[in-house]
Structure formats: structure tokens, C-alpha cells
Amino acid sequence: MEKVEYKMYKILKESYMKIDFNEKDKLLKLKIDDEIDHHRAESLRRVADYEIQRRNPKKVILDFNNVFFMDSAGIGMVIGRYKTASMIGAKLEMINVKENIKKIFEMTGILKIIPIIEEECNE
Amino acid sequence: MNKKKYDNEMKLEIMSKSSNEAFARITVSAFASQLDPTIEELSDIKTAVSEIVTNSIIHAYDTSDEIIKIHSMIEDNSITIEISDTGKGIEDIELARKPLYTTKAELERSGMGFTIVETFMDELKIESILGLGTKITMKKIIHNCEENNLESES
Ligand SMILES: Nc1ncnc2c1ncn2[C@@H]1O[C@H](COP(=O)(O)OP(=O)(O)OP(=O)(O)O)[C@@H](O)[C@H]1O
Ligand SMILES: [Mg+2]
Numbered sequence: 336m337e338k339v340e341y342k343m344y345k346i347l348k349e350s351y352m353k354i355d356f357n358e359k360d361k362l363l364k365l366k367i368d369d370e371i372d373h374h375r376a377e378s379l380r381r382v383a384d385y386e387i388q389r390r391n392p393k394k395v396i397l398d399f400n401n402v403f404f405m406d407s408a409g410i411g412m413v414i415g416r417y418k419t420a421s422m423i424g425a426k427l428e429m430i431n432v433k434e435n436i437k438k439i440f441e442m443t444g445i446l447k448i449i450p451i452i453e454e455e456c457n458e
Numbered sequence: 459m460n461k462k463k464y465d466n467e468m469k470l471e472i473m474s475k476s477s478n479e480a481f482a483r484i485t486v487s488a489f490a491s492q493l494d495p496t497i498e499e500l501s502d503i504k505t506a507v508s509e510i511v512t513n514s515i516i517h518a519y520d521t522s523d524e525i526i527k528i529h530s531m532i533e534d535n536s537i538t539i540e541i542s543d544t545g546k547g548i549e550d551i552e553l554a555r556k557p558l559y560t561t562k563a564e565l566e567r568s569g570m571g572f573t574i575v576e577t578f579m580d581e582l583k584i585e586s587i588l589g590l591g592t593k594i595t596m597k598k599i600i601h602n603c604e605e606n607n608l609e610s611e612s
Contacts, residue, residue, distance in 0.1 A: 376566070404505075442557075443557075
């Protein structure tokens with residue numbers, strides 16, 4: 336493994352994000368498995384950007400099913416990933432966002448550009 | 459702690475390490491739970507504490523070995539939380555309160571911290587002196603426990 340790859344591999348293993356890429360549909364699903372605060376945002380951000388850039392998806396979905404806490408760090412994290420996705424022409428959507436977290440997103444108006452898609456059901 | 463002024467009181471000092479953000483919000487919410495808040499009220503308190511503690515870590519201090527003080531008081535059906543640092547201080551408090559205002563956009567901050575606290579809590583007071591530090595006081599009334607109190611809020 337190359338050095339950069341290995342470093343990313345380590346971060347990946349330590350981060351709380353599950354990655355699922357559908358080659359056929361070019362759909363990248365990032366399932367966050369942790370609380371999102373300033374402490375956690377950094378590693379989530381690195382893993383997400385790394386995956387978005389190397390997979391070159393058409394659409395990125397952030398799955399919040401296992402996120403029970405988020406503060407303003409999450410707003411920055413989501414907007415930042417929107418920027419990364421936009422750079423390669425990919426769309427960004429969110430699914431399974433809990434009420435207390437939705438409340439925070441609603442305060443910012445970003446749901447107009449990064450929608451919460453409801454149809455997905457919880458596994 | 460001196461003579462009884464409140465129904466209950468708690469003090470906590472933490473180092474300005476980001477791993478303490480979760481510790482602080484969980485501790486304060488555990489203390490608040492004696493008021494029998496709803497899950498939503500508890501979640502609001504957790505978020506507010508996280509916002510303010512994170513602000514001290516990111517904006518007040520440059521290093522992670524400084525001290526952040528948290529003082530929490532329960533009186534009737536309300537909880538008051540004071541969080542203070544001895545860091546840089548806020549230059550313009552009016553501006554800092556505005557949604558989307560941030561001095562750290564390069565760190566992917568959105569400038570929504572104080573706006574979230576203002577929405578989730580019933581009171582937010584910001585006191586700050588440049589070069590000396592910042593003290594945030596916030597209060598939340600827990601509506602859930604009104605029925606248990608003989609004298610409910612007036
Ligand atoms: N404890 C503090 N010490 C010094 N400056 C502070 C402190 N708390 C807040 N500030 C200043 O107030 C501004 C607004 O704070 P606020 O929490 O609303 O936004 P933010 O922290 O920049 O972004 P976000 O909270 O959305 O991630 C900050 O950018 C910073 O300049
Ligand atoms: Mg903040």
C-alpha cells in the first residue's frame with residue numbers, strides 16, 4: 336500500500352462512517368455512525384472527501400440513521416461536502432435525519448440546496 | 459460551595475480539549491435530568507452546551523491546556539448554565555450573535571452557534587472583555603415538571 340493510501344486506510348478504520356458505493360448507479364452512500372460535533376467532524380470530513388473524490392459518484396447520500404446528536408459543526412460538515420460533491424458535478428442528499436437534527440438544518444435554509452429525502456426506510 | 463442559594467448546583471472544570479465537548483454536554487444533561495425534562499428539552503440543553511464549550515475551545519484558546527468552567531444551577535423548574543473561559547474575548551457581541559457570522563469560516567464553521575442556543579434556550583446572556591475572557595449564561599425552563607411543582611411558573 337502506498338503511504339497516503341495507508342494513512343487514509345487508518346483514518347477510515349478509526350472513523351465512524353460506513354461506505355457503500357454502487358458502481359452501476361454511481362451512487363455513493365456514506366452512513367455516519369456517530370455523534371457529529373467539532374471533535375468528530377474532522378475525521379468524517381476527511382473520509383467523506385476522500386471517498387467522493389476517488390469514486391467520482393453522480394450522487395452522494397449522507398445517511399443520518401445512526402446520528403442521534405449533532406451541533407453546528409454538522410452544518411459546516413454538510414455544506415463542506417456539498418462543495419466537494421459540486422466540484423465533481425455530483426448531487427448531495429440526506430436521509431433518515433432525526434427530528435432534533437432536522438430542527439438545526441431548518442434554521443439555516445440549506446435544505447433548499449441539500450434536501451432531506453424521506454422515502455428511504457430504516458434498516 | 460457556600461450556603462444554599464439554589465435547589466441544586468454543580469460545578470465542573472475541564473481542559474480545552476475537543477474530546478471534552480461530549481463529556482461536558484453529557485454531564486450537564488445528566489444533571490438536568492432531575493427536572494424530568496422531555497427528550498426534546500434534554501436534547502436542546504445538550505446542543506446548547508456543546509455549542510458554547512466548542513466556542514471556548516475553538517475561538518477563545520489557541521491551545522488545549524486551558525480551563526473552561528461550567529456552573530450549573532437548578533431552581534424550581536429551570537436550569538441555568540454558566541460557561542466561562544479566560545481566552546481572547548469577543549470584540550463585537552452584537553455581531554457575534556448574528557446568524558452566519560463567523561470569524562473561522564476556514565474551519566468549516568457556519569456561524570450558527572449562538573443562533574441555535576438562542577432558539578433552543580429561554581435566555582442567553584453573553585458577557586465578554588477583550589483579552590480577559592467570555593462568560594455565557596443560559597437558562598431553560600423545563601415545562602414537563604410544572605405539574606409536579608406546587609408553585610408553577612407565574
Ligand atoms: N468563547 C469565545 N471566545 C471568543 N470568541 C468567541 C467565543 N464564542 C464565540 N466567539 C465569536 O463569536 C462568533 C460567533 O459564534 P457562533 O458560535 O455563533 O459561530 P461559530 O462558532 O463561528 O460557528 P458555528 O458555531 O456555527 O460552528 C465566533 O465566530 C467568534 O468570533
Ligand atoms: Mg460556535
